[in-house]
Amino acid sequence: MKHIKAVSTKIFDKNHKTGCGECQASCQSACKTSCTVGNQACAKEEKILRETKEDK
């Protein structure tokens, strides 16, 4: 495109059916007086990797 450059596209489509609840509660990080969730990671992939490792 000549006038528009995509920086990042459609992230919510990829993972909107998750909600496993394994990720960190946002107030356990650094906030305590505000609420920020956009900088948190999805723990699902990490959990699968960890459990696979432990099963071996």
Next chain:
Amino acid sequence: MVHTFIYKHNGQPLYFLWDVESGSLFNVDDVAFLCAVKRYSALNDEQASEYRKISPERIAECEEELSSLESEGALNAPRKISEFTKNAGVVKALCLHICHDCNLRCEYCFASGGTYNTARDYMSAETAKAAIDFLISSSGNIRNLEVDFFGGEPLMNLGVVKETVEYAKSRAAEAGKRFSFTMTTNCLLLNKANAEWLNAEMDNVVLSIDGRESVHNGVRKSVSGKDCFGVILDNAIAFRKIRGDKKYYVRGTYTAKNKDFCSDVLALNDRGFDQISVEPVVLPEDHPLALKMSDIEELEAEYDKLAEAYIERRKTGKWFNFFHYMIDLDHGPCLNKRLTGCGAGTDYLAVSPTGDIYPCHQFVGNEEYLLGNVREGISRQDVRERFARYTVLSKPHCAECPAKYYCGGGCTANALHFTGSPDGCYELGCALQRKRLENSLAIYYIENNAD
């Protein structure tokens, strides 16, 4: 919904389109920006004048590109979910008020000198262990559980913290759980032995320092009213040295006394800290330290100043993370998390020294929100279910907000304090959240598109 915004980098404007519902970000030229503003909101007089100077051919090019992105679902995308209620049946994180006492008297403390307007009290090991049992038995299939040792000042009751950690670890294996521990400390008692224990046992340690010495000493005083910055900084620096790559944050609060808080963030970075969070104080408007809506332009300009300094420092040996500028556009949390935020009142609860359960640490002491006790369990499930319905989708003020999937609908405690309802709009907090999101997106673009 498309949000258009401009960020000035090195004095030059960068133009962005932010597609709120899909989470897509676009950098555009000035012509496409004006076309997008016209298409999705409205041109102001100055913009309308500029728009009239654009040739019809260029406008057609831009309109075609915008339409193409819309047809791909990357721009002006529809909302993907219209109703959502969080599961109010499981708990995954507890904030343990291990001690309602503090060795500092900070002027802005929401906990009233650590007491939360209750008697000075210390949690017993028996209560803390009952809290661990409550967490395990309430966590359903959730495997990763979190415990945050909070106060007051939790190092004033470190013996119980240690017993609690040992107990939780001993129960984790049999229960099929994994515990992560966090402590938030003012660093006054963070001597070598305590630092080594925290470093070994805590997954995250939050160190409270407000930035510059004058700012810190101005609001964070000892019980006898003395300055404490020197000892706190020395202890925090010593802890940082042994912490290595493990998780920690230095966390400060800015108030009406230091609206130039960029200097405090940079001062913390100058002291060797690389994980920094400095946050706006939350106080009623009649408090002398309160931030007000009339401060918003000044605060926004300060966030811009911080963003520019942040970008420059991250290219150098003074690289650091600022908590509210961290954003991951490629991954990030799932939509459920984005709709519900911190989980206060549902899967995140706070426990007072006597074992009473509240929606979060900021509700402790407010009897209207007393949910139960760790020994007897939840007695006010109706309140938890009310919190489960507080989502981005249920709050009218979130509907048109470009930051709604990045704050999860905001802090229920702040909303309660300012509006009388946990699902109200804390206007200043929302405005600052929007500003920080715009800057985070611009920083993301600049750092991933270096010349």
